[in-house]
Amino acid sequence: MSFREHIEKMPNLVRIKKKVSTNLEASAVINELADKPVLFENIKESEFKVCANIFPTKQSVADYLGCKVDELIPTLTKAIENPTKPKIVEKAPCQEVEMKEIDLDKIPILFHLKKDGGKFITSGVVIAKHPKYGQNLDFHRSMQIAKNKFSIRIVKNRHFDTFLNEQKKMPMAICIGNGAEVLNAAATSVEIGQNELEIANTLKPIRVVKAKTFDAYIPADCEFVLEGTIDLEELADEGPFVDLTETQDIIRQQPVFTVTKITHRKDAIWQALLPGKLEHKILMGMPREPTIFKKVNEAGVKCLDVNVNPGGCSWLHARVQIDKQTDEDGKKAIEAAFEGHKSCKHVFIVDKDIDIYNDQEVEWAMATRFQAHKRIVIHEKEKGSSLDPSAKSETHYTTKAGFDLTAKLHTEGKNFSKAEFPKANLEDYLE
Ligand SMILES: Cc1cc2nc3c(=O)[nH]c(=O)nc-3n(C[C@H](O)[C@H](O)[C@H](O)COP(=O)(O)O)c2cc1C
Incomplete structure (x- = not known):
């Protein structure tokens, strides 16, 4: 199935028949539609159609x-x-x-x-x-x-x-x-x-x-x-x-x-891509996930999943889920993740019980399992991303940081697991 056949078959494709301008108007509509694919069938300045949000x-x-x-x-x-x-x-x-x-x-x-x-x-x-x-x-x-x-x-x-x-x-x-x-x-x-x-x-x-x-x-x-x-x-x-x-x-x-x-x-159908928005983010971040995954495993740490997440512009942050076996695994995974994605600025390593697609869970791990003076790895003055506005303009020098948010293996009496709450079927209680 070619790209155009795929577009035509998308069940949620929004077809816009109204005349739309390439000058700020199409981009506004693409932005409003967020993750919905769109086909502009009538473009003011051109005989060709325009599609966007096909892979958001x-x-x-x-x-x-x-x-x-x-x-x-x-x-x-x-x-x-x-x-x-x-x-x-x-x-x-x-x-x-x-x-x-x-x-x-x-x-x-x-x-x-x-x-x-x-x-x-x-x-x-x-x-x-x-x-x-x-x-x-x-x-x-x-x-x-x-x-x-x-x-x-x-x-x-x-x-x-x-x-x-x-x-x-x-x-x-x-x-x-x-x-x-x-x-x-x-x-x-x-x-x-x-x-x-x-x-x-x-x-x-x-x-x-x-x-x-x-x-x-x-x-x-x-x-x-x-x-x-x-x-x-x-x-x-x-x-x-x-x-x-x-x-x-x-x-x-x-x-x-x-x-x-x-x-x-x-x-022909022109493929538009709205900069900074979901489709751009997926395309930038997703291909870095396998390279990080590979490097972490090569470093001898069992990597379970990687999310180069949209909150970090799908480029500057990576969340890495590991099956921790030794107390060194967190720091090893941080170094390996930087190897796997050289433009990455902040890396967050979490345990297998933390959902790396859930912002609150990652923050919970930081709040409950992390001590900055021991579990942070800082790479000062390293070449970072040309896209990071806070990096130095010409050299792209930046400070990279890795956060080991994994629980200690030996807990000394403390417990880092989320407590299991009793369950109830609400239908039995609500009328
Ligand atoms: C949507 C998108 C837009 C990009 N825009 C640029 C760009 O304008 N200039 C650039 O040098 N790299 C840009 N990149 C990154 C390059 O494609 C990147 O260098 C490439 O993926 C790595 O290829 P290489 O290993 O062959 O150098 C962009 C990547 C994506 C996914």
Whole structure:
């Protein structure tokens, strides 16, 4: 089932027939709908439809991948460890129509928030190639600066940045309108040289096709493909932009992507992603959970579950549930979690009786099982996330902290378990 077939079949899909503008109006409606998927059928500035909120919860991703929510970490882990080759096709839906002229104003790119620097592509999967490493997939928010140009946000020292620094000028494609297998594969951080399309294919079989202007494979069933060249020497302002933390990121000079070819499906659907909201958070945080899970287990601590939770912007905080065997397990798990997600700022380790999806339970563990002078691990002046407004602007230096909220194994007379209250069936008492 392709992405568009999936949208059409969603039982809770909200169809909006009224004419809606890409300028602040669509983003307002997406925000109000929160976790409900939406299809705008009539866009004021464009002939194309726009969809959003397609994968705003773990449940929606699990439904698409055909697994249960508690199987997501093993499913993602299996895909990262067992990449498989997608089927190659000669003719692809994403190349059905080739636009005669390059005019980005014909595409429904959204202007999300009034203080943003422009219209941004936020859901696009970027595909680039390197002579030694092969293909890379990732995301780069792209601000439209002309009818054929974007300035592209490139975080330093990630694979795309390495590709561009070594090649100076390189072809790339932005693919829009993808299912959860391609989106989540692109959002993982794996070894350089690992083609994330092969991770996507293990999550759910996909088809790929050769790009039109360079020797790379792209998802055949996506909705739009923007191909062109990015040049390290051509720079332009990028931003301001409200990102994952729902705070405004600064204006930076960033490389320009010049679009030379646009292809799309007949009656293509544009995939929007509202920055900072649920769908963005799931896509950022969820692919970090398997990497944390793996590192904690490798450190010899039995990890049961990980939640890179929305309260921590689905990026800066991780809650890790362990089956504690020794008094050192908490601190070992903290160090391992930081290894598994380098941008994480605060890690919370809890016992198996604490529900890591329940804020009150995690706070209860902190209130009853934690002593700051003994159970806190502080990493001062470490490189953190470029998204953290409280980190130093240029270097991203930050103070990381790990909180061991697990109960002591030897309780010295005290009890750290939640008491069991007597149960009653209220129907027997209320009339
Ligand atoms: C929705 C979304 C938006 C992102 N936006 C950017 C961005 O604008 N610039 C950037 O460098 N990384 C961005 N990222 C993170 C990159 O995709 C991240 O570097 C990638 O997942 C790791 O890939 P790599 O290991 O190949 O470097 C974004 C990730 C997601 C999920």
